[in-house]
Amino acid sequence: MDLRKIARNLERERCSKHNETPKATPKKDTIEISCCCEDFRNKLTKKMQIEITKQVEEDIKKAFKF
Numbered sequence: 001m002d003l004r005k006i007a008r009n010l011e012r013e014r015c016s017k018h019n020e021t022p023k024a025t026p027k028k029d030t031i032e033i034s035c036c037c038e039d040f041r042n043k044l045t046k047k048m049q050i051e052i053t054k055q056v057e058e059d060i061k062k063a064f065k066f
């Protein structure tokens, strides 16, 4: 799983209220998000979880391909 790739995707998002971009820092097994407001943070956290789930599924598919 490539958290850096997910972090880059998150940093491309923009807050609809404040027009700000977030800062996403990949950590060991999560991504630290700092951004302008709580609503945007919640939105990004949801997106992050969806992206991580997708990556895990891809990793499993790759592992079972033979």
Ligand SMILES: [Zn+2]
Residues within 6 Å of the ligand: 015, 016, 017, 018, 019, 020, 036, 037, 040
């Ligand atoms: Zn905001």
